Amino acid sequence: MLDFAINPFLKDHASWVDLFEQVITFAQKPKFFYDDLKFLKIDPATGSMTNMDEKLTRGVYQSGNAQKFTTDLNLDGDDILYIGDHIYGDILRLKKECNWRTAMITEELDEEIAQNKKAEPIILEIDTLMRQKEPLENQLTDLMTLKYEKTEPVDETQIDKLQKEINDCDAQISQLIKQQQSLYNPNWGQLMRAGNEESYFAYQMERYACVYMSKISDLLQLSPRTYFRAPRRPLSHEV
Secondary structure, eight states: OHHHHTGGGOSSOSSGGGGOSEEEEOOOTTHHHHSOOOEEEEOTTTOOEEEOOSOOOSEEEEEOOHHHHHHHTTOOGGGOEEEESOIIIIIIHHHHHOOOEEEEEOTTHHHHHHHHHHHHHHHHHHHHHHHHHHHHHHHHHHHHHHHHTSOOOOOHHHHHHHHHHHHHHHHHHHHHHHHHHTTSBTTTBOSSEETTEEOHHHHHHHHHOSEEESSGGGGGGSOTTOOOOOOOOOOGGGO
């Protein structure tokens, strides 16, 4: 496949194999990250394979394991950035078994970001209505506390009025949420969110991927010396 996808566009190399120090095929992920599979040396010219126990050098290999790969290259796990597009086979299992750095490729992010921008005015409307609703709910809570817990007389008309205003806000918010959701996939909605919470996919990606992007060429916008630093995220009690 790479003979047809890459070789016709090469100018300074005879084959795509020349672009890499080591090429590993049939790695049997995720076993590659935790098992002790042996490397086989491949002759690219004939396709023949031979058993190999010595130190890895430049060449094409089949199978193998991450521990030997890291050791033979005299690297620490932090020195390796593994780029994959499968949350379990590439990222999650690797992060649990190795200490390599991980980068997740999620092509759907481009579309999700574009739809998020379209949804921004709707979200602002929802936030405005929520800010209007919260003090009404607090007032209603105070009145209901007086009525049922402290058994004090309250203005029932005020209670009815507050409930109506809250219901009106809820009706408007409900319509806006439907309008927002219509911008995304009709079957599963947003990729990275489930309502106000992160989706399970987003949770796994945030936890196990050091960085993530829609395509590997996104890295070309950055200097190779870029240091990625995660911002401090507040805990619930800090908000």
